[in-house]
Each structure stands twice: as structure tokens, then as C-alpha cells.
Amino acid sequence: MTHYKRFSIVITVFVVFMVNFGMCNPAAAPDEMKGEHPGRKKDHAKAPEIEKKYLLGHFDPASDGNFVKVKAPYAHRDHLYLLRDVYHAFIKMHKAAKADGISLVIISATRNFDYQKKIWQSKWTGRRRVDGKNLAKTVPDPVERARIILKYSAMPGTSRHHWGTDIDINSVNKAYFETGEGLKTYQWLVRHAGRFGFVQPYTPKGKDRPHGYEEEPWHWTYNPIAKIYTHQYRNKIRYEDITGFDGSETAPRIDVIKHYVLGINPACLKVPIEPKP
Ligand SMILES: [Zn+2]
Numbered sequence: 259m260t261h262y263k264r265f266s267i268v269i270t271v272f273v274v275f276m277v278n279f280g281m282c283n284p285a286a287a288p289d290e291m292k293g294e295h296p297g298r299k300k301d302h303a304k305a306p307e308i309e310k311k312y313l314l315g316h317f318d319p320a321s322d323g324n325f326v327k328v329k330a331p332y333a334h335r336d337h338l339y340l341l342r343d344v345y346h347a348f349i350k351m352h353k354a355a356k357a358d359g360i361s362l363v364i365i366s367a368t369r370n371f372d373y374q375k376k377i378w379q380s381k382w383t384g385r386r387r388v389d390g391k392n393l394a395k396t397v398p399d400p401v402e403r404a405r406i407i408l409k410y411s412a413m414p415g416t417s418r419h420h421w422g423t424d425i426d427i428n429s430v431n432k433a434y435f436e437t438g439e440g441l442k443t444y445q446w447l448v449r450h451a452g453r454f455g456f457v458q459p460y461t462p463k464g465k466d467r468p469h470g471y472e473e474e475p476w477h478w479t480y481n482p483i484a485k486i487y488t489h490q491y492r493n494k495i496r497y498e499d500i501t502g503f504d505g506s507e508t509a510p511r512i513d514v515i516k517h518y519v520l521g522i523n524p525a526c527l528k529v530p531i532e533p534k535p
Contacts, residue, residue, distance in 0.1 A: 308490045314499060315371035315420030325422055328364055338367040341422035344480040348425065351454035360446045365476075366426040369419040375503050378414055381407045382504045404508040408518060409472050413509060415500045416519050418459065418477075423484035426476045435475040444475050457481040459522040470521025481526055488526060491519055 311317050312324075319325040319339035326345050328338040332352055340348070348364065355362045369377075380386035384394035388406060397403040404413070418424040427447070434440035451457065460474040461467055497510040512518075520527065 305486050305489070308487060310494055310499065312421065313487060313491050313495055314415045315369070315374060315417065317370060319368040319370060319422065325368060328367055332362075332364055333367075334363045334365050338364055339422065340364075340367050340425070341480075341483060343483060344423050344425075347455050347480055351451060351456060354450065354454070355443075355446060358446060358450075360443050362427055362443070362447075364425045364427060365430065366419065367424075368422045369417060371414045371420065371502070374412060374417050374419065375414040377411055378407065378503055378505075381411060400505050401508045401511055404505050404512060408512070408514070410474070412471075412518065413500060413506070413514055414503045415495075416509075416514055418479060418484065418487075418519075421484060421487045423487060424459070424477060424479045426474075427478060428476060430474075430476050432473075432475065447478065451478060455480050455482050457523060457525050459484075459526045461523045466524055467521065469517035471518065479526060484526065485528070488520070488522070491515075495519075 320327075320337065324341060325339040326342045328340055328345060328348075332345075332348065348362075352362050377386075381388050381393060382403065384392035391397075393403050393406060397406060412419070428434065428443060429440065435444040447456070447458070456478045458475070458477065459479045460471050460477055462473045463470070492515070495515065497515075500506055500509045500514065509515075
């Protein structure tokens, strides 16, 4: 049995366990995760241990057997990768959307630490302008500079895009989702994505979500698996793990884990209770 198959089966067993014990909303569980599974053992079901390198993005999805390439017509460009179960759930959602006249295309999927570091460094050093500003010149205070970048970009090692569970759909321009085709697409997702396991983690900021990134109507997460990642990230990752880029010393000062990694839609935070041995 390959490493991937083992990984996939353990995740499936765990999700079946959560659904059967009411630990996640069965209505939100994708079809292929319901029903009997040959490996299902209620008494022994336990969350698979996710290695820190997968939580932090220290791997290459192009050469890692846990990840599959997203093909046309599901991707708008080459070299996009997802966890296999996430990809299959997306294909089901894509078909259902198409039948309703809605086109869903993945424009960003798994981004590893190095990829995220390029985004972060370009904004930190001023090579890429943020709101028309060179932050290296206009915002000398490192905490303040990090907070501005954190409106929309994660620190390397803290992005949900490291996990292979999260996707950006159709456009990363908020205006696209406010009228016409984009609005119809967003309304379809709000209404139907949950049936396929997908949830919007970055909902509008407010009482339910006081901290974290700004609202992202394009960003959707495959919650049955992402929940497990979120839970283990909280348990395993410490600030000494978030390092290797400019401004990483600001992470504990901002409390990036509490306020950003966990600053998400509460529906993505309902963590499974670890079964007693
Ligand atoms: Zn995203």
C-alpha cells in the first residue's frame, strides 16, 4: 500500500467517524464520505497524524504522491495541485454548478512555503506595491507593515493554501463577485457548496469573526479534511516553527496563529473531539 493510499484511507475513516458521531454536519459531508467503508472501526477511529511539514508547506506538491494535478477544464492554468479527495469533491461540485449554468474554475490551489514566501517578500521589500504603496519606504514599523500585508496575504508557514484543501475560484477581485456573473456564482456557492464539503473560511469580519484576513468570496475550503489540519495546526505549531522570511519576528507579537490561522468562519473551527483510547 502506498503512503498516499494509507493517508487517504485514514482520512476517510476519520471523516466517516466524525459524521457518524455528529461531530460535523452530515449535510455538509460529501457523498463519497458517507456510508460504509471497509476500514471503518468506530472504536479505533482516530485522526491521522499530519506531519508538520504538511501543516507548514515544506514540500513540493508537484513531486509529492499525496497531491494530484488539477486538469482542464477545472483549472485556469497548469501546475495547480490538490489533495486527491479535495479534487474529486471539487469535480462533483463543478458538475452540479455547470448543470445550473455556473462555471467554477480554480485559479489558485496548493501553494507551498517557498511560493508563499515569494508573495510575502515581494510585498515586504516593496518590490510589489500594496494599495499603491512601497511598504518598505512608507511603513518602517515591522508590526504595522506585517498587519497591512496580512489583510490579504498569509505569512509563509501559516497559509491554508499549504494544505491542499483550499482553493480560489474564478477571480481574486472582490468587485467580480458583486455584480452579474460573479454575483450569481457566489450566490450559487453560498447555497450549494456545503453539500460538497466546501465552506468559505474568510466570511465578512464581525461578531462571529473579529480577527483575521479581510473577507474573501473567492476562497473556499474542503472542510472535512481542512478541519483536521486546523485542529492539528493549533496543537502542533509554535512560533519557533514560523520562521525563514523577513518580518517573521512579528508573528508572535501579532499572535498570527490565534488571530489569522484561527481567525476563520466558526463553521471551520468546530473541531473533532479526540476519541478516548
Ligand atoms: Zn485563497
